[in-house]
Amino acid sequence: LSAAIINLTGSVANNGIAGQGSSSGITVPGGLVRSNSAQNGRAQPYDPYTLSFIDSLGSLRGNHYIKVGGEVRLIRMATDRLGGTTYSFQNLNAFLANSPSTIQFLGDESAPSVFNNGATGERHIRQEYYIAYAQDEFHVSPKLTLNYGVRYDYYTPIREANNLQVKFNVDTGLIDPNTTAGLQVDEDQLPAAIRHDVFCDREDHHPRGLRHVRGSRADRRSGADDR
Amino acid sequence: MFVGPGQTEDQVQTIADSDRVSVTLFVRGGAGVSAGSQRRDRDVINNPNNRSYQPRAYRNEYTIPERVWQYTTSIQQDLGGRMAVTAAYVGAQGRNLFLRSIANPIVNVVTNPNPANAALVIRQFSIVQRDATGSIIGVQNPYAEIDTKTSGGHDNYNALQLGLSRRSTNGLSVNAQYTLSRSFGNTSGSNEALTVGNAAQTLTGLRLRHRLQRL
Numbered sequence: 245l246s247a248a249i250i251n252l253t254g255s256v257a258n259n260g261i262a263g264q265g266s267s268s269g270i271t272v273p274g275g276l277v278r279s280n281s282a283q284n285g286r287a288q289p290y291d292p293y294t295l296s297f298i299d300s301l302g303s304l305r306g307n308h309y310i311k312v313g314g315e316v317r318l319i320r321m322a323t324d325r326l327g328g329t330t331y332s333f334q335n336l337n338a339f340l341a342n343s344p345s346t347i348q349f350l351g352d353e354s355a356p357s358v359f360n361n362g363a364t365g366e367r368h369i370r371q372e373y374y375i376a377y378a379q380d381e382f383h384v385s386p387k388l389t390l391n392y393g394v395r396y397d398y399y400t401p402i403r404e405a406n407n408l409q410v411k412f413n414v415d416t417g418l419i420d421p422n423t424t425a426g427l428q429v430d431e432d433q434l435p436a437a438i439r440h441d442v443f444c445d446r447e448d449h450h451p452r453g454l455r456h457v458r459g460s461r462a463d464r465r466s467g468a469d470d471r
Numbered sequence: 472m473f474v475g476p477g478q479t480e481d482q483v484q485t486i487a488d489s490d491r492v493s494v495t496l497f498v499r500g501g502a503g504v505s506a507g508s509q510r511r512d513r514d515v516i517n518n519p520n521n522r523s524y525q526p527r528a529y530r531n532e533y534t535i536p537e538r539v540w541q542y543t544t545s546i547q548q549d550l551g552g553r554m555a556v557t558a559a560y561v562g563a564q565g566r567n568l569f570l571r572s573i574a575n576p577i578v579n580v581v582t583n584p585n586p587a588n589a590a591l592v593i594r595q596f597s598i599v600q601r602d603a604t605g606s607i608i609g610v611q612n613p614y615a616e617i618d619t620k621t622s623g624g625h626d627n628y629n630a631l632q633l634g635l636s637r638r639s640t641n642g643l644s645v646n647a648q649y650t651l652s653r654s655f656g657n658t659s660g661s662n663e664a665l666t667v668g669n670a671a672q673t674l675t676g677l678r679l680r681h682r683l684q685r686l
Contacts, residue, residue, distance in 0.1 A: 351492035417596035
Protein backbone atom coordinates (compact mmCIF):
# COMPACT_ATOMS: atom_id res chain seq x y z
CA LEU A 245 0.00 0.00 0.00
CA SER A 246 2.98 2.28 0.12
CA ALA A 247 2.33 3.72 -3.32
CA ALA A 248 -1.44 3.83 -3.07
CA ILE A 249 -3.65 6.69 -2.12
CA ILE A 250 -6.69 5.70 -0.15
CA ASN A 251 -9.47 8.21 -0.30
CA LEU A 252 -12.29 7.29 2.02
CA THR A 253 -14.47 10.27 1.22
CA GLY A 254 -13.89 10.92 -2.46
CA SER A 255 -14.68 14.01 -4.41
CA VAL A 256 -16.48 14.90 -7.56
CA ALA A 257 -14.07 15.19 -10.46
CA ASN A 258 -15.96 17.80 -12.41
CA ASN A 259 -18.90 19.32 -10.62
CA GLY A 260 -19.22 21.90 -13.36
CA ILE A 261 -21.01 19.32 -15.49
CA ALA A 262 -24.68 19.49 -14.80
CA GLY A 263 -26.01 16.33 -13.26
CA GLN A 264 -23.00 15.42 -11.20
CA GLY A 265 -23.69 14.61 -7.62
CA SER A 266 -21.88 16.17 -4.73
CA SER A 267 -20.86 13.03 -2.91
CA SER A 268 -18.68 10.32 -4.35
CA GLY A 269 -18.55 7.81 -1.52
CA ILE A 270 -15.59 5.48 -1.43
CA THR A 271 -14.17 5.39 -4.91
CA VAL A 272 -10.53 4.77 -4.21
CA PRO A 273 -8.49 2.49 -4.11
CA GLY A 274 -8.50 1.93 -7.80
CA GLY A 275 -7.64 5.51 -8.66
CA LEU A 276 -11.20 6.25 -9.70
CA VAL A 277 -13.33 9.32 -9.39
CA ARG A 278 -17.06 9.70 -9.41
CA SER A 279 -18.21 9.96 -13.02
CA ASN A 280 -21.93 10.34 -12.60
CA SER A 281 -24.70 9.34 -10.26
CA ALA A 282 -24.07 5.65 -10.80
CA GLN A 283 -20.53 4.99 -11.87
CA ASN A 284 -16.88 5.55 -11.13
CA GLY A 285 -14.12 5.89 -13.64
CA ARG A 286 -10.66 7.15 -14.45
CA ALA A 287 -11.84 10.26 -16.27
CA GLN A 288 -14.82 11.63 -18.17
CA PRO A 289 -13.55 14.03 -20.83
CA TYR A 290 -15.96 16.43 -22.47
CA ASP A 291 -14.92 18.56 -25.42
CA PRO A 292 -17.86 20.75 -26.36
CA TYR A 293 -18.32 23.76 -28.59
CA THR A 294 -21.22 25.53 -30.25
CA LEU A 295 -21.54 27.47 -33.46
CA SER A 296 -24.30 30.06 -33.67
CA PHE A 297 -25.45 31.73 -36.83
CA ILE A 298 -27.57 34.71 -35.84
CA ASP A 299 -29.17 37.44 -37.86
CA SER A 300 -32.00 39.93 -37.51
CA LEU A 301 -33.72 42.53 -39.63
CA GLY A 302 -35.40 45.68 -38.30
CA SER A 303 -37.78 47.97 -40.13
CA LEU A 304 -39.39 51.24 -39.06
CA ARG A 305 -42.83 51.67 -40.59
CA GLY A 306 -44.92 54.52 -39.24
CA ASN A 307 -45.54 53.90 -35.56
CA HIS A 308 -44.20 50.36 -35.78
CA TYR A 309 -40.68 49.11 -35.34
CA ILE A 310 -40.79 45.56 -36.62
CA LYS A 311 -37.95 43.17 -36.02
CA VAL A 312 -37.55 39.61 -37.26
CA GLY A 313 -34.64 37.31 -36.67
CA GLY A 314 -33.42 33.83 -36.15
CA GLU A 315 -30.62 31.61 -35.05
CA VAL A 316 -29.23 28.26 -36.02
CA ARG A 317 -27.11 26.85 -33.24
CA LEU A 318 -24.94 23.80 -33.80
CA ILE A 319 -23.99 22.00 -30.61
CA ARG A 320 -21.06 19.63 -30.86
CA MET A 321 -19.38 17.59 -28.18
CA ALA A 322 -16.82 14.84 -28.28
CA THR A 323 -16.80 12.70 -25.18
CA ASP A 324 -15.48 9.52 -23.71
CA ARG A 325 -16.00 7.59 -20.51
CA LEU A 326 -12.91 6.05 -19.08
CA GLY A 327 -13.99 3.36 -16.68
CA GLY A 328 -12.04 1.26 -14.24
CA THR A 329 -12.29 -1.41 -11.63
CA THR A 330 -13.98 -0.81 -8.30
CA TYR A 331 -13.22 -3.15 -5.44
CA SER A 332 -15.69 -3.25 -2.57
CA PHE A 333 -14.90 -4.66 0.83
CA GLN A 334 -17.29 -5.60 3.60
CA ASN A 335 -15.14 -4.11 6.31
CA LEU A 336 -11.65 -2.96 7.17
CA ASN A 337 -10.43 -6.44 8.01
CA ALA A 338 -11.56 -7.70 4.62
CA PHE A 339 -9.75 -4.81 3.01
CA LEU A 340 -6.55 -5.53 4.91
CA ALA A 341 -6.86 -9.19 3.95
CA ASN A 342 -7.35 -8.21 0.30
CA SER A 343 -10.67 -10.02 0.25
CA PRO A 344 -13.19 -8.00 -1.75
CA SER A 345 -16.87 -8.83 -1.67
CA THR A 346 -17.45 -7.55 -5.19
CA ILE A 347 -15.32 -6.36 -8.06
CA GLN A 348 -17.01 -4.12 -10.56
CA PHE A 349 -15.36 -3.72 -13.92
CA LEU A 350 -16.46 -0.82 -16.09
CA GLY A 351 -15.07 -0.58 -19.60
CA ASP A 352 -14.17 2.48 -21.64
CA GLU A 353 -16.65 4.03 -24.02
CA SER A 354 -13.85 4.34 -26.57
CA ALA A 355 -12.80 0.69 -26.27
CA PRO A 356 -13.95 -1.72 -28.99
CA SER A 357 -17.70 -1.85 -28.59
CA VAL A 358 -19.37 -5.12 -27.71
CA PHE A 359 -22.70 -3.70 -28.83
CA ASN A 360 -21.78 -1.76 -31.98
CA ASN A 361 -19.57 -4.04 -34.01
CA GLY A 362 -16.30 -3.11 -32.40
CA ALA A 363 -16.57 0.64 -32.95
CA THR A 364 -13.85 2.57 -31.16
CA GLY A 365 -12.92 6.11 -30.23
CA GLU A 366 -14.73 9.07 -28.81
CA ARG A 367 -18.43 9.54 -29.29
CA HIS A 368 -19.48 12.65 -31.19
CA ILE A 369 -22.68 14.19 -29.94
CA ARG A 370 -24.77 16.39 -32.20
CA GLN A 371 -27.70 18.69 -31.54
CA GLU A 372 -29.16 21.71 -33.29
CA TYR A 373 -31.36 24.55 -32.17
CA TYR A 374 -33.53 26.35 -34.72
CA ILE A 375 -34.91 29.61 -33.42
CA ALA A 376 -37.05 32.26 -35.10
CA TYR A 377 -38.83 35.30 -33.76
CA ALA A 378 -40.78 38.36 -34.82
CA GLN A 379 -41.65 41.34 -32.67
CA ASP A 380 -43.23 44.72 -32.99
CA GLU A 381 -42.77 47.90 -30.98
CA PHE A 382 -45.98 49.80 -31.55
CA HIS A 383 -46.07 53.42 -30.41
CA VAL A 384 -49.81 53.84 -29.95
CA SER A 385 -49.45 57.31 -28.44
CA PRO A 386 -46.73 59.39 -26.83
CA LYS A 387 -47.67 57.82 -23.49
CA LEU A 388 -48.40 54.29 -24.63
CA THR A 389 -46.13 51.75 -26.36
CA LEU A 390 -47.04 48.15 -26.99
CA ASN A 391 -44.40 45.46 -27.37
CA TYR A 392 -45.45 42.06 -28.59
CA GLY A 393 -44.00 39.22 -30.54
CA VAL A 394 -43.69 35.52 -31.04
CA ARG A 395 -40.75 33.18 -30.80
CA TYR A 396 -40.33 29.58 -31.82
CA ASP A 397 -37.56 27.28 -30.62
CA TYR A 398 -36.98 23.81 -31.97
CA TYR A 399 -34.42 21.54 -30.36
CA THR A 400 -33.45 18.41 -32.20
CA PRO A 401 -33.00 15.22 -30.22
CA ILE A 402 -29.40 14.59 -29.24
CA ARG A 403 -27.77 12.00 -31.47
CA GLU A 404 -24.41 10.42 -32.14
CA ALA A 405 -22.79 11.39 -35.41
CA ASN A 406 -22.00 7.78 -36.38
CA ASN A 407 -25.18 6.31 -34.90
CA LEU A 408 -23.27 4.70 -32.05
CA GLN A 409 -25.58 4.25 -29.12
CA VAL A 410 -27.42 1.51 -27.30
CA LYS A 411 -31.17 1.87 -27.37
CA PHE A 412 -32.79 -0.25 -24.72
CA ASN A 413 -36.51 -0.58 -25.24
CA VAL A 414 -38.17 -0.32 -21.83
CA ASP A 415 -41.40 -1.85 -23.11
CA THR A 416 -40.00 -4.97 -24.74
CA GLY A 417 -36.73 -5.51 -22.90
CA LEU A 418 -34.93 -5.60 -26.24
CA ILE A 419 -32.05 -3.62 -27.54
CA ASP A 420 -33.51 -1.88 -30.54
CA PRO A 421 -31.56 -1.52 -33.74
CA ASN A 422 -28.91 -0.27 -34.48
CA THR A 423 -27.03 -2.34 -31.95
CA THR A 424 -25.92 -5.87 -32.63
CA ALA A 425 -27.88 -9.03 -32.00
CA GLY A 426 -25.24 -10.24 -29.59
CA LEU A 427 -27.07 -8.75 -26.67
CA GLN A 428 -30.34 -10.44 -27.35
CA VAL A 429 -31.32 -13.64 -25.65
CA ASP A 430 -31.62 -16.60 -27.97
CA GLU A 431 -33.45 -19.34 -26.15
CA ASP A 432 -32.09 -21.90 -28.56
CA GLN A 433 -28.83 -21.41 -26.73
CA LEU A 434 -30.36 -22.47 -23.43
CA PRO A 435 -30.23 -26.04 -22.15
CA ALA A 436 -33.21 -27.90 -23.50
CA ALA A 437 -34.15 -29.31 -20.11
CA ILE A 438 -34.66 -25.87 -18.68
CA ARG A 439 -38.01 -24.29 -19.30
CA HIS A 440 -38.18 -20.60 -18.77
CA ASP A 441 -40.41 -17.66 -19.18
CA VAL A 442 -39.91 -13.95 -19.25
CA PHE A 443 -41.71 -11.52 -17.03
CA CYS A 444 -43.00 -8.61 -19.02
CA ASP A 445 -46.26 -7.71 -17.36
CA ARG A 446 -46.24 -4.82 -14.91
CA GLU A 447 -49.76 -5.57 -13.72
CA ASP A 448 -49.46 -9.29 -13.16
CA HIS A 449 -46.50 -9.85 -10.90
CA HIS A 450 -47.03 -13.57 -10.65
CA PRO A 451 -45.39 -16.22 -12.78
CA ARG A 452 -47.36 -16.73 -15.93
CA GLY A 453 -46.40 -20.31 -16.45
CA LEU A 454 -44.38 -21.62 -19.30
CA ARG A 455 -43.66 -19.29 -22.11
CA HIS A 456 -45.42 -20.08 -25.32
CA VAL A 457 -43.20 -19.48 -28.31
CA ARG A 458 -44.51 -18.64 -31.69
CA GLY A 459 -43.42 -16.62 -34.65
CA SER A 460 -40.06 -16.51 -36.31
CA ARG A 461 -36.81 -17.30 -34.59
CA ALA A 462 -35.86 -13.69 -34.79
CA ASP A 463 -38.80 -12.84 -32.56
CA ARG A 464 -37.89 -15.35 -29.89
CA ARG A 465 -35.68 -13.16 -27.84
CA SER A 466 -35.76 -11.87 -24.34
CA GLY A 467 -38.74 -9.62 -23.96
CA ALA A 468 -40.13 -10.25 -27.43
CA ASP A 469 -43.17 -11.44 -25.60
CA ASP A 470 -45.82 -13.34 -27.43
CA ARG A 471 -48.72 -12.93 -25.04
CA MET B 472 -42.83 31.25 -19.67
CA PHE B 473 -39.50 29.51 -19.80
CA VAL B 474 -38.93 26.82 -22.39
CA GLY B 475 -35.80 24.77 -22.22
CA PRO B 476 -34.22 21.86 -24.04
CA GLY B 477 -33.62 19.94 -20.84
CA GLN B 478 -30.34 18.97 -19.35
CA THR B 479 -27.80 17.60 -21.78
CA GLU B 480 -26.36 15.18 -19.27
CA ASP B 481 -29.80 13.57 -19.01
CA GLN B 482 -30.01 13.00 -22.74
CA VAL B 483 -26.62 11.65 -23.75
CA GLN B 484 -26.51 8.49 -21.71
CA THR B 485 -27.55 6.07 -24.43
CA ILE B 486 -24.54 7.44 -26.27
CA ALA B 487 -22.04 8.17 -23.55
CA ASP B 488 -22.78 5.59 -20.88
CA SER B 489 -24.51 2.57 -22.36
CA ASP B 490 -22.13 1.40 -25.06
CA ARG B 491 -19.56 -0.24 -22.86
CA VAL B 492 -19.07 -3.29 -20.74
CA SER B 493 -20.03 -3.30 -17.08
CA VAL B 494 -19.60 -6.43 -15.02
CA THR B 495 -19.92 -6.99 -11.30
CA LEU B 496 -18.25 -10.06 -9.89
CA PHE B 497 -19.40 -11.42 -6.57
CA VAL B 498 -16.31 -12.84 -5.03
CA ARG B 499 -16.45 -15.81 -2.71
CA GLY B 500 -13.32 -16.98 -1.04
CA GLY B 501 -11.09 -13.99 -1.44
CA ALA B 502 -9.16 -12.19 -4.10
CA GLY B 503 -7.40 -13.41 -7.17
CA VAL B 504 -10.15 -12.62 -9.64
CA SER B 505 -8.98 -11.03 -12.83
CA ALA B 506 -10.90 -8.00 -13.99
CA GLY B 507 -9.05 -7.59 -17.25
CA SER B 508 -10.94 -5.89 -20.02
CA GLN B 509 -10.65 -8.65 -22.62
CA ARG B 510 -11.87 -11.27 -20.21
CA ARG B 511 -14.80 -9.10 -19.17
CA ASP B 512 -15.70 -8.43 -22.80
CA ARG B 513 -15.83 -12.17 -23.38
CA ASP B 514 -18.00 -12.59 -20.29
CA VAL B 515 -20.51 -10.15 -21.70
CA ILE B 516 -20.49 -11.59 -25.21
CA ASN B 517 -20.74 -15.20 -24.11
CA ASN B 518 -23.40 -14.77 -21.45
CA PRO B 519 -26.29 -12.90 -23.04
CA ASN B 520 -28.82 -14.35 -20.63
CA ASN B 521 -27.00 -13.62 -17.43
CA ARG B 522 -24.71 -10.67 -17.90
CA SER B 523 -26.65 -8.15 -15.82
CA TYR B 524 -26.03 -5.51 -18.44
CA GLN B 525 -27.00 -2.07 -17.22
CA PRO B 526 -27.67 0.36 -20.05
CA ARG B 527 -29.26 3.73 -19.47
CA ALA B 528 -32.66 4.01 -21.08
CA TYR B 529 -35.37 6.43 -22.10
CA ARG B 530 -39.06 5.88 -22.50
CA ASN B 531 -40.54 6.37 -25.93
CA GLU B 532 -42.72 9.19 -24.65
CA TYR B 533 -39.73 11.25 -23.48
CA THR B 534 -40.13 14.66 -25.11
CA ILE B 535 -38.60 18.05 -24.75
CA PRO B 536 -38.84 20.94 -24.06
CA GLU B 537 -39.63 21.38 -20.42
CA ARG B 538 -41.98 24.29 -19.77
CA VAL B 539 -42.23 26.53 -16.74
CA TRP B 540 -44.73 29.35 -16.32
CA GLN B 541 -43.71 31.86 -13.70
CA TYR B 542 -45.71 34.82 -12.39
CA THR B 543 -45.22 37.32 -9.66
CA THR B 544 -46.81 40.39 -8.14
CA SER B 545 -45.48 42.63 -5.41
CA ILE B 546 -46.29 45.73 -3.43
CA GLN B 547 -43.87 48.02 -1.67
CA GLN B 548 -44.59 50.47 1.16
CA ASP B 549 -42.23 53.20 2.27
CA LEU B 550 -41.99 53.20 6.06
CA GLY B 551 -39.98 56.37 6.35
CA GLY B 552 -36.49 56.61 7.69
CA ARG B 553 -35.22 55.22 4.36
CA MET B 554 -36.90 51.92 5.12
CA ALA B 555 -39.29 50.04 2.86
CA VAL B 556 -41.20 46.83 3.21
CA THR B 557 -42.05 44.62 0.26
CA ALA B 558 -44.56 41.80 -0.01
CA ALA B 559 -44.57 39.61 -3.07
CA TYR B 560 -46.31 36.55 -4.35
CA VAL B 561 -44.35 34.24 -6.66
CA GLY B 562 -45.93 31.33 -8.44
CA ALA B 563 -44.69 28.83 -10.98
CA GLN B 564 -46.14 25.93 -12.88
CA GLY B 565 -43.80 23.35 -14.36
CA ARG B 566 -44.96 21.01 -17.07
CA ASN B 567 -43.35 18.22 -19.04
CA LEU B 568 -40.58 18.12 -16.49
CA PHE B 569 -37.89 15.50 -16.25
CA LEU B 570 -38.74 12.21 -14.54
CA ARG B 571 -36.72 9.14 -13.79
CA SER B 572 -37.72 5.66 -12.88
CA ILE B 573 -36.66 2.02 -13.21
CA ALA B 574 -37.28 0.08 -16.40
CA ASN B 575 -37.24 -3.38 -14.88
CA PRO B 576 -38.57 -3.31 -11.32
CA ILE B 577 -38.51 -6.35 -9.08
CA VAL B 578 -41.71 -8.29 -9.74
CA ASN B 579 -41.26 -11.27 -7.46
CA VAL B 580 -38.99 -12.81 -4.84
CA VAL B 581 -39.13 -16.56 -4.31
CA THR B 582 -37.43 -18.93 -1.91
CA ASN B 583 -34.26 -20.44 -3.24
CA PRO B 584 -34.51 -24.19 -3.91
CA ASN B 585 -31.59 -24.41 -1.52
CA PRO B 586 -32.92 -22.50 1.47
CA ALA B 587 -29.39 -21.96 2.68
CA ASN B 588 -28.82 -19.63 -0.26
CA ALA B 589 -30.26 -16.22 -0.88
CA ALA B 590 -33.79 -15.88 -2.22
CA LEU B 591 -34.27 -15.56 -5.97
CA VAL B 592 -35.07 -12.03 -7.04
CA ILE B 593 -37.03 -11.77 -10.28
CA ARG B 594 -37.04 -8.56 -12.25
CA GLN B 595 -39.04 -7.66 -15.25
CA PHE B 596 -37.22 -9.22 -18.23
CA SER B 597 -35.51 -11.78 -16.00
CA ILE B 598 -35.40 -15.30 -17.37
CA VAL B 599 -37.00 -17.73 -14.97
CA GLN B 600 -35.78 -21.30 -15.13
CA ARG B 601 -38.15 -24.07 -14.12
CA ASP B 602 -37.97 -27.79 -13.72
CA ALA B 603 -40.40 -30.27 -15.25
CA THR B 604 -42.94 -29.64 -12.48
CA GLY B 605 -42.93 -25.90 -13.07
CA SER B 606 -41.04 -25.04 -9.91
CA ILE B 607 -38.59 -22.20 -10.18
CA ILE B 608 -35.05 -23.47 -9.96
CA GLY B 609 -33.11 -20.43 -11.02
CA VAL B 610 -33.18 -16.93 -12.42
CA GLN B 611 -31.00 -15.43 -15.10
CA ASN B 612 -30.68 -11.71 -15.45
CA PRO B 613 -29.80 -10.28 -18.83
CA TYR B 614 -30.08 -6.86 -17.21
CA ALA B 615 -29.29 -5.29 -13.88
CA GLU B 616 -31.53 -2.50 -12.61
CA ILE B 617 -31.97 -0.07 -15.47
CA ASP B 618 -32.35 3.62 -14.80
CA THR B 619 -34.98 5.10 -17.08
CA LYS B 620 -35.74 8.68 -17.94
CA THR B 621 -38.76 10.36 -19.36
CA SER B 622 -40.72 13.59 -19.25
CA GLY B 623 -44.24 14.53 -18.20
CA GLY B 624 -43.52 15.59 -14.64
CA HIS B 625 -45.26 18.54 -13.08
CA ASP B 626 -44.66 20.95 -10.28
CA ASN B 627 -46.70 23.68 -8.63
CA TYR B 628 -44.82 26.35 -6.67
CA ASN B 629 -46.31 29.11 -4.56
CA ALA B 630 -44.37 31.50 -2.39
CA LEU B 631 -44.88 34.53 -0.20
CA GLN B 632 -41.86 36.77 0.05
CA LEU B 633 -41.54 39.50 2.65
CA GLY B 634 -38.67 41.93 2.49
CA LEU B 635 -37.41 44.80 4.57
CA SER B 636 -34.73 47.11 3.29
CA ARG B 637 -32.99 50.18 4.56
CA ARG B 638 -30.79 52.48 2.58
CA SER B 639 -28.13 54.51 4.28
CA THR B 640 -26.72 57.79 3.08
CA ASN B 641 -23.32 56.37 2.28
CA GLY B 642 -24.68 53.96 -0.35
CA LEU B 643 -24.86 50.93 1.87
CA SER B 644 -28.15 49.06 2.01
CA VAL B 645 -29.35 46.39 4.40
CA ASN B 646 -31.96 43.83 3.39
CA ALA B 647 -33.81 41.13 5.24
CA GLN B 648 -36.00 38.69 3.40
CA TYR B 649 -38.34 35.93 4.45
CA THR B 650 -39.79 33.38 2.04
CA LEU B 651 -42.56 30.93 2.75
CA SER B 652 -42.95 28.52 -0.12
CA ARG B 653 -44.74 25.34 -0.99
CA SER B 654 -43.91 23.08 -3.87
CA PHE B 655 -46.20 20.27 -4.85
CA GLY B 656 -45.68 17.86 -7.70
CA ASN B 657 -43.89 14.72 -8.73
CA THR B 658 -40.54 16.18 -9.75
CA SER B 659 -38.43 19.26 -9.44
CA GLY B 660 -37.11 18.95 -12.96
CA SER B 661 -33.71 18.11 -14.35
CA ASN B 662 -31.13 16.86 -11.94
CA GLU B 663 -33.59 17.04 -9.05
CA ALA B 664 -35.88 14.22 -10.07
CA LEU B 665 -36.04 11.31 -7.68
CA THR B 666 -36.05 7.74 -8.87
CA VAL B 667 -39.40 6.21 -8.09
CA GLY B 668 -41.10 2.97 -8.96
CA ASN B 669 -43.47 4.57 -11.38
CA ALA B 670 -42.53 8.16 -11.88
CA ALA B 671 -45.36 8.88 -14.26
CA GLN B 672 -48.04 8.13 -11.71
CA THR B 673 -46.54 8.70 -8.31
CA LEU B 674 -46.99 11.93 -6.43
CA THR B 675 -43.87 12.31 -4.38
CA GLY B 676 -43.34 15.90 -3.53
CA LEU B 677 -44.89 17.86 -0.71
CA ARG B 678 -42.59 20.31 0.89
CA LEU B 679 -42.98 23.31 3.10
CA ARG B 680 -39.97 25.53 3.29
CA HIS B 681 -39.16 28.48 5.41
CA ARG B 682 -36.19 30.57 4.58
CA LEU B 683 -34.81 33.56 6.36
CA GLN B 684 -32.24 35.58 4.53
CA ARG B 685 -30.40 38.57 5.83
CA LEU B 686 -27.91 40.63 3.89
